[in-house]
Amino acid sequence: xxxxTKLDILSRDAQYDLSCACGTKNPSEHRKRKSDGSGxxxxxxxxxxxxxxxxxxxxGNRCSNDCKYCPLRENQDFRSVAxxxxxxxxxxxxxxxxxxLIGLFLSSAVLGSPDRTMQLLVDTAKILRIKYRxxxxxxxxxxxxxxxxxxxxxxxxxSALSLNIETPGEKYFSQLSEVKNYVKDILRxxxxxx
Numbered sequence: 001x002x003x004x005t006k007l008d009i010l011s012r013d014a015q016y017d018l019s020c021a022c023g024t025k026n027p028s029e030h031r032k033r034k035s036d037g038s039g040x041x042x043x044x045x046x047x048x049x050x051x052x053x054x055x056x057x058x059x060g061n062r063c064s065n066d067c068k069y070c071p072l073r074e075n076q077d078f079r080s081v082a083x084x085x086x087x088x089x090x091x092x093x094x095x096x097x098x099x100x101l102i103g104l105f106l107s108s109a110v111l112g113s114p115d116r117t118m119q120l121l122v123d124t125a126k127i128l129r130i131k132y133r134x135x136x137x138x139x140x141x142x143x144x145x146x147x148x149x150x151x152x153x154x155x156x157x158x159s160a161l162s163l164n165i166e167t168p169g170e171k172y173f174s175q176l177s178e179v180k181n182y183v184k185d186i187l188r189x190x191x192x193x194x
Contacts, residue, residue: 003091006081011057014107044102052102054137055092059083059120063109065179082111085123093132103137103159104128114143114185118150125157145185148192155193163190 042056060082083091092104106124111117121140128134140154142163154161165186167173173182180186 001081003083003087006083006087007057007091009079009081010059010061010083011055013061013109014056014058041101042105046102053100054103054105054139055095055101056105057088057107059085059088059106059108059124060111060117061109062111064112065110065177085120085127088124089127089132093128093134096134096136101136103139105139107141108143110143110145114145115147115150117143118146118154122150122153122157125154129157142189142193144180144189146189148189151189151192161193163193165190 042054044054046052062080125138137159139160140158170182
């Protein structure tokens with residue numbers, strides 16, 4: 001399968017990560033991806049307030065977690081794909097030389113372990129920064145349960161990091177996953193990056 005086909009699948013699956021979607025808005029007002037086959041291009045606002053386009057995708061979509069709300073959780077029936085850090089970095093760099101993008105928003109399903117997944121995300125950013133000398137915006141998602149060392153390395157290459165809280169409190173969180181721990185996997189990393 002070629003990189004663009006993988007990217008089409010992965011960016012479609014990235015729709016479940018509602019980055020930049022304000023919870024106080026009516027869902028019909030949330031930013032929408034294009035329906036012209038370039039669904040990995042995500043409209044956003046630049047620092048100056050103007051419109052911009054960001055490439056938003058997952059690095060892989062087959063998650064080893066069991067979160068009940070997630071269609072990408074383990075034991076689901078869907079087409080599993082992943083891009084290597086080299087594939088993702090190369091595609092992004094080549095694409096942004098042809099079409100102006102304000103940056104890359106990169107997340108992933110948990111591919112084995114949180115630290116392994118963070119390493120793949122960081123490797124992508126590192127390739128962009130070092131091999132391609134890319135100086136634009138790179139936003140990486142912190143994978144719940146990753147180590148502080150993984151976060152520290154991500155901070156070396158990313159412009160921004162974020163972590164999804166997923167639910168308001170430990171009581172509800174424990175009903176969503178038997179694998180993840182709210183304090184250890186969500187609150188501690190969130191406090192660390194704050």
